[in-house]
Amino acid sequence: MRILIVEDDAALARGILSLLRAAGHAVDHVAGGEEALSVSATEPYSLVILDVGLPDIDGFQVLARLRARGDQSQVLMLTARDGLDDRVRGLDLGADDYLRKPFEVEELEARVRALGRRRGGDAAPEIAIGAMTVNRSTGRVEVAGRLIELRRREWAVLEALAARAGQIVSRETLQAEVFGFDDPVGSNALEVNVTRLRSKLAPDGPAIRTVRGVGYMLDRS
Amino acid sequence: MSGGAGRAISLRFRLLLAMFGPLAALALVLGLLGWVLISDVVRRTNDRVLGGALGAIAETVQVERGEVTLDLPPAAFGMLENSERDNVYYRIAVGNTLLTGYADLPAPDISVLSVDEPRFRFAQFRGQRIRIAEIRRNLPRIDAPVVVQVAETLQNRNSLRDKLMIALLIGECVLVGIVLLLIRPALGWSLRPLSDLRGVIEARDTRAAPDLSPLRTGPLPTELRPLSRSFDRLLARLDDATTGMRRFTADASHQMRTPLSVLKVQVALARRGSGEALHEIEEATDRLERLLTQLLTLARADEAGVLPPDHEIDLKELSQHVISRRIRQAIEADVELLLEAGDGPYRIHGHRTLVFEMLSNLVDNAIRYNRPGGMAQIELSAEAGVVRLAVVDTGPGIPAELREMAMSRFARLQGERGPPGSGLGLAIVKSTAERMGAQLELGDAKPGLRVTVTFTV
Numbered sequence: 001m002r003i004l005i006v007e008d009d010a011a012l013a014r015g016i017l018s019l020l021r022a023a024g025h026a027v028d029h030v031a032g033g034e035e036a037l038s039v040s041a042t043e044p045y046s047l048v049i050l051d052v053g054l055p056d057i058d059g060f061q062v063l064a065r066l067r068a069r070g071d072q073s074q075v076l077m078l079t080a081r082d083g084l085d086d087r088v089r090g091l092d093l094g095a096d097d098y099l100r101k102p103f104e105v106e107e108l109e110a111r112v113r114a115l116g117r118r119r120g121g122d123a124a125p126e127i128a129i130g131a132m133t134v135n136r137s138t139g140r141v142e143v144a145g146r147l148i149e150l151r152r153r154e155w156a157v158l159e160a161l162a163a164r165a166g167q168i169v170s171r172e173t174l175q176a177e178v179f180g181f182d183d184p185v186g187s188n189a190l191e192v193n194v195t196r197l198r199s200k201l202a203p204d205g206p207a208i209r210t211v212r213g214v215g216y217m218l219d220r221s
Numbered sequence: 222m223s224g225g226a227g228r229a230i231s232l233r234f235r236l237l238l239a240m241f242g243p244l245a246a247l248a249l250v251l252g253l254l255g256w257v258l259i260s261d262v263v264r265r266t267n268d269r270v271l272g273g274a275l276g277a278i279a280e281t282v283q284v285e286r287g288e289v290t291l292d293l294p295p296a297a298f299g300m301l302e303n304s305e306r307d308n309v310y311y312r313i314a315v316g317n318t319l320l321t322g323y324a325d326l327p328a329p330d331i332s333v334l335s336v337d338e339p340r341f342r343f344a345q346f347r348g349q350r351i352r353i354a355e356i357r358r359n360l361p362r363i364d365a366p367v368v369v370q371v372a373e374t375l376q377n378r379n380s381l382r383d384k385l386m387i388a389l390l391i392g393e394c395v396l397v398g399i400v401l402l403l404i405r406p407a408l409g410w411s412l413r414p415l416s417d418l419r420g421v422i423e424a425r426d427t428r429a430a431p432d433l434s435p436l437r438t439g440p441l442p443t444e445l446r447p448l449s450r451s452f453d454r455l456l457a458r459l460d461d462a463t464t465g466m467r468r469f470t471a472d473a474s475h476q477m478r479t480p481l482s483v484l485k486v487q488v489a490l491a492r493r494g495s496g497e498a499l500h501e502i503e504e505a506t507d508r509l510e511r512l513l514t515q516l517l518t519l520a521r522a523d524e525a526g527v528l529p530p531d532h533e534i535d536l537k538e539l540s541q542h543v544i545s546r547r548i549r550q551a552i553e554a555d556v557e558l559l560l561e562a563g564d565g566p567y568r569i570h571g572h573r574t575l576v577f578e579m580l581s582n583l584v585d586n587a588i589r590y591n592r593p594g595g596m597a598q599i600e601l602s603a604e605a606g607v608v609r610l611a612v613v614d615t616g617p618g619i620p621a622e623l624r625e626m627a628m629s630r631f632a633r634l635q636g637e638r639g640p641p642g643s644g645l646g647l648a649i650v651k652s653t654a655e656r657m658g659a660q661l662e663l664g665d666a667k668p669g670l671r672v673t674v675t676f677t678v
Contacts, residue, residue: 009479011505015486018495053475080478102481105489 001046001116001159002177005029006036006062007078008055016049016108023109024139024152024159026180033057037065044176045073047115050095052079052086060093067094074115078103113137116159127162129220130206134162143205153178154197157190161208161218170215232412236404244400248393255389263382268354271373272339274300275354279369282313284360289315289367297371305376310346316365326370329355334368349374414442418449433460473516480509515645518578519652534576536567536610540599543580547588555593556614558584562601567608569676571657579653580610582646583672587614590670608676615669624663650674 003020007013008031020027028043030036033054040048048066052059063075077090080101087098096118097111117125117136125137131144139155141148150158156178161169171190178193179185186192194216198208206219230238277297283290291313301309312322316331327344334340334357341354353372360367418438425432435453483505491498540560551558569576580599587597595615602609619627628651647663650672654661660675 009483011483011501011508012479012486015483015490015501018490018497019486022490022493080475101478102485105486108486 001025001156002044002180003027003047003049003112004036004040004043004045004073005049006031006033006054006059007049007051008032008053009051019105019109020112022152023112024155025112026156026178026183028180028182031055033059033062036062039181040066040071040073041069043181044173046177047074047076047112049076049078049112052077052081052090060089063090063093063095074118076111076115110137127165129162129165129218132201132205134158143201148200148205150197150200151193153189153193154200157193157197158218161216165206165218166220168211168215168217172215174215233405233408236408237401240400240404241397244397248397251393252386252390256386259382259385259389263378263385264352267352267373267378267381268341270300271341271352271354271371274298275339275356275369275371278311278313278371279356279358282358282360282367282369284363287362289320289360289363291320293321301371301373303377305380307374307377308349308351310351310370310372312368312370314368315363318365320367322370326372327353329353329368329370331357331366331368334366336366344372346372351375352378414445418445422452431463433457433463469520476512476516477509480505480512484509512645515582515649518582519645519649521575521578531570532573534569534571534573535565536569536576536601536608537562537565539573539577539580540601540610543577543584544599546581547584550585551588551597554588554591555595556588556591557596558588559596559598560601561598563603565601565603567601567603567610569608569678571676575653575656579650579674580612582649583612583674586646586672587612587616587670590614590616592616595669606678608678609673610676611671611673613666613669613671615666618665618668618670619663621665627663628661647672 003025005013005016005020005027007016007029010031013029013031017027017029028039028045030039031054033056036048036050050059050062054062059077059079063077066073066075074096075094076097076099077095078099078101079086079090087100090098096115099108099111113125113136125135127134127136133142135141136159139150141150141155141158157174160174160177175185175190178190194208194210201208209217209219211217274297277294277300278291281292281294293311298309301307310323310326312324312326312328313320314322314328317328326346329340329342334355336357336359339354339356341352344351344353351372351374353370355368355370358367358369418436418441421436421438433456435456436449438449441449484502487495487498487501487505491502537560540562544558544560548558584597584599591597591614596613597615598613600609600611600613602611628647651661653659654674658677660673662673662675664671664673
């Protein structure tokens with residue numbers, strides 16, 4: 001899933017970045033509120049991890065302006081402050097979740113996964129499509145009882161398609177959800193990943209169809 | 222209130238001392254006056270009786286056929302009888318010739334006696350003091366003046382005087398005693414507003430969080446108003462201090478959370494085999510350490526008001542110390558560290574550790590916010606009454622409109638683009654300068670920042 005980290009502390013941002021990238025997400029990072037607003041206007045982020053204490057405009061304002069322009073991304077607020085007021089304020093402004101620093105890494109990961117599931121309107125961790133089960137909490141994929149080893153990009157493609165199984169996912173959307181903007185991406189990187197994924201799911205897994213000129217679709221059965 | 226070594230004298234004892242001295246002196250004066258007055262009254266009254274007896278005797282002195290005769294009236298002696306059995310003596314003489322009575326009763330000097338006017342005097346007779354009343358009469362056809370004397374011993378007078386004096390002394394003692402006995406209840410009653418005040422203060426103890434608002438005492442006696450006002454002022458200062466402290470702790474804990482988060486994240490990554498993580502952990506630990514050191518320095522600078530400020534400091538020597546502490550950091554950052562000063566010495570008075578930390582922070586900033594190949598320079602100069610210390614760097618400087626904000630706590634102007642810092646460096650410098658009454662000024666070094674601290678000598 002495509003994630004934006006808005007955090008002014010470079011070291012912390014680096015840490016969260018590696019953490020989430022290792023989990024197979026396409027993650028971008030900005031350090032300021034204004035920058036976050038301009039980047040999220042053009043990129044389809046599923047989740048924004050938003051620090052409250054930013055140097056230019058604070059996280060609450062960023063959140064308020066995101067929601068004001070109709071942005072439906074999930075927002076996870078990060079704060080170093082103690083007060084209950086902050087939590088209530090963040091949630092009232094339309095934040096989906098809230099995490100206080102210093103946080104447990106497992107908790108951050110779990111919350112990110114939970115938010116990712118909720119995105120498809122289906123909070124269940126496991127999706128079953130035909131002979132395939134995809135566990136979005138553990139990242140485990142099985143086809144007819146056989147464990148499929150996936151690289152993280154392949155996982156990202158599968159997760160994006162599985163969440164919308166039976167629907168066409170446009171090439172652009174898939175591209176934006178799978179790769180961060182500073183990922184070094186060749187022009188056919190998406191095709192390469194889709195092809196590899198197809199061969200790993202074969203022969204008994206669901207098929208990934210190419211809809212020429214539009215995008216891809218994961219068969220429901 | 223004072224915790225002196227000696228025991229403080231109780232208020233009751235103070236009042237006792239203050240009252241007892243003057244009271245005793247007053248009683249003494251009263252006693253002396255009483256003595257004079259009583260002696261006078263006793264003498265006058267007894268003299269009147271003695272004079273009466275004298276008159277009665279003198280009246281009976283007559284001339285019969287050219288002879289002086291007299292008829293001593295017993296009533297005259299009766300007048301002089303008293304419970305003390307005073308002896309009564311008389312002597313009647315014509316010129317120096319004794320007519321009747323005690324021949325050895327001291328005779329008067331006739332020339333000083335005026336006619337028919339009784340005179341009184343004390344004398345010594347037969348080993349006793351006596352009071353003599355005497356009168357001179359001129360009788361017809363008798364050439365020599367007739368002198369009549371009546372005298373009495375002084376037992377009655379003395380005993381009367383003593384009785385009166387004793388009565389007076391008893392009266393005085395009772396008065397002084399009552400006053401001294403009254404001091405305790407009077408003091409208790411007078412000090413009741415004070416214990417009411419104490420009650421109001423003690424009531425504060427029972428609350429969970431200390432209530433530092435002004436005391437609500439209701440109307441107070443004039444004498445206690447300054448005390449209550451001072452107490453309220455103390456409370457207000459304490460309130461300021463605790464509020465500042467609370468804000469500081471909140472800021473500090475807020476500031477610790479981010480590096481702690483970094484640590485947690487990187488530890489998790491390290492456990493999963495990330496090679497980068499160790500380096501990141503090291504950096505985060507350094508950051509925490511630096512933050513802690515600076516927080517402590519700031520806390521020390523804040524409370525330095527209570528420390529003795531009177532070290533004599535040579536800024537040149539201090540600068541050399543700071544440079545030797547920071548030189549490794551400067552070399553690593555490829556920044557040249559310089560000291561620009563005359564022969565000196567540049568002496569100021571202040572708290573040595575604080576000034577050292579202040580300069581050390583300034584130099585740290587100058588190295589940290591600089592460019593490779595740049596320069597950080599300490600400049601010292603002295604003018605009449607002031608010593609100026611400036612730290613100049615070749616970094617990006619601080620825009621004029623941000624300089625005020627740069628000195629506040631936890632302000633980090635560059636966000637993540639700048640080098641890692643706690644945002645406390647300039648706050649430490651500012652707090653220290655304020656403590657020492659020195660002027661702090663941020664200026665332009667074109668390019669770079671010039672921080673000037675001006676000490677008044």
